[in-house]
Amino acid sequence: MALSPLVDVGPARRPSAAEQARTIMAGTNVASLASLTREGDPWASMVTFGLIGGVPVLCVSDLALHGRNLKGDQRGSLAVAVPVPEETDPSDSGRVTLAGTFEEPRDEEAAAARAAYTDAVEGAEVFTAFSDFTFWVMRIETVRWVGGFGRMASADPESYLAAEADPVAPRAAFAVSHLNEDHADALLLMARHLAGHTDATVAGCVRADRYGLDLELTTPRGPTNARVGFAQALDEPEGLRAATVELAKRARALREEHSRTLSGEHRTDDLSG
């Protein structure tokens, strides 16, 4: 699915696995917990969570099986998936697994845990006040990100904790549709002149993040993915429009430059751009 560009344009920045994982964790408050029963058997259950930075905070009843499990053995793992529309292939969507141990927070961390959890989970003020509910914060040992088919990587816990959730990616769906519907010509110019796939005949945008756009291309050599990077990393989704306009301008300028070098010869690029 990834052909080499015909012209070397250097790599375009992508979110790291740590950033991808932080982004997915920040996008929902529902996770699946894997805990251990008294017999050491795995037990899967649904939990809601809050975040202190990237650190998950749970609040579960000691009467529920997963609560009893954590009281008995603090090892646990959380799987979190990007919420996607029903028609989306779940195997081709983002998810992350964190694994480590859970600990009851004390002192300042207990207050931070309560604040993070009640901030993330509606109505939590009510049940977190019950005496049978225990807060748990995760000491993360493993971070595994899967972005979809063929896109996956691990991150070390330090990188995960230091990374920022992407402010753009979770809110880019509308912009991506708009690019595909109204600016397919600009995407094709980007593919040809910024991503080095000079033979691309069709280009579509599959996702956007703070660093750039992921494209899917049709070429005479077959389909391929490509990446184009913004001039600067974005800090908010509102920057997406200006950043893609800049990409399109840059692509057009390179097309012109290329045309000029070819002037006097036959023109191969007849896009009206």
Added chain:
Amino acid sequence: MALSPLVDVGPARRPSAAEQARTIMAGTNVASLASLTREGDPWASMVTFGLIGGVPVLCVSDLALHGRNLKGDQRGSLAVAVPVPEETDPSDSGRVTLAGTFEEPRDEEAAAARAAYTDAVEGAEVFTAFSDFTFWVMRIETVRWVGGFGRMASADPESYLAAEADPVAPRAAFAVSHLNEDHADALLLMARHLAGHTDATVAGCVRADRYGLDLELTTPRGPTNARVGFAQALDEPEGLRAATVELAKRARALREEHSRTLSGEHRTDDLSG
């Protein structure tokens, strides 16, 4: 949340925990798997599944961590949640946990497993053909259903395997909205005359299944839940309209009967119904 009816009307049939679990499993093809790493630590991950009856079938890569986990230790657990709209409180929605062991199917079961999985998971013909993918069928030992706040029960594996998924509940959302928007008066009559909450002042429907309706009532004694049962269990969602019309008719007939016994006395029920 559940006050006693003022008039004893006998219990209305509800789906069993086994039926609830079968219904939830039949409603999606995405689950969270809890497996065990080589160190015996729990590992949470996303999987897609198919069903042979109620028996989950997985197909996972032996190269993925959860695939390696199952090759090393076949104990596992699946958590499956009812897909709900984003604004719904995830803690108040249905989910089920199955726990047991996974086994590689042989002979006829291997063919059934492949058929069930490829039927449930789009594009599965492609990757199930790869040599590093293994089919797993679950030998269920534990079934735990949670319907939401205060609604939960376990089922034994035999009952789970013998139960049917509810043909009505997953497709009843529109009918439930319609009842609340256009037939609040009929719901109130049902609450008063069929559920025995003769003092109810407001009634709304929260869900429907093949056996009846779950109602939420306002009464001078406080809010309560109530249940009204259909004359006959439904075999398809299309039966919902006739069944609720029958409930409303029955409620009106009881109201008339009650009015007649009160005739000559002062009328307390002045609903135009």
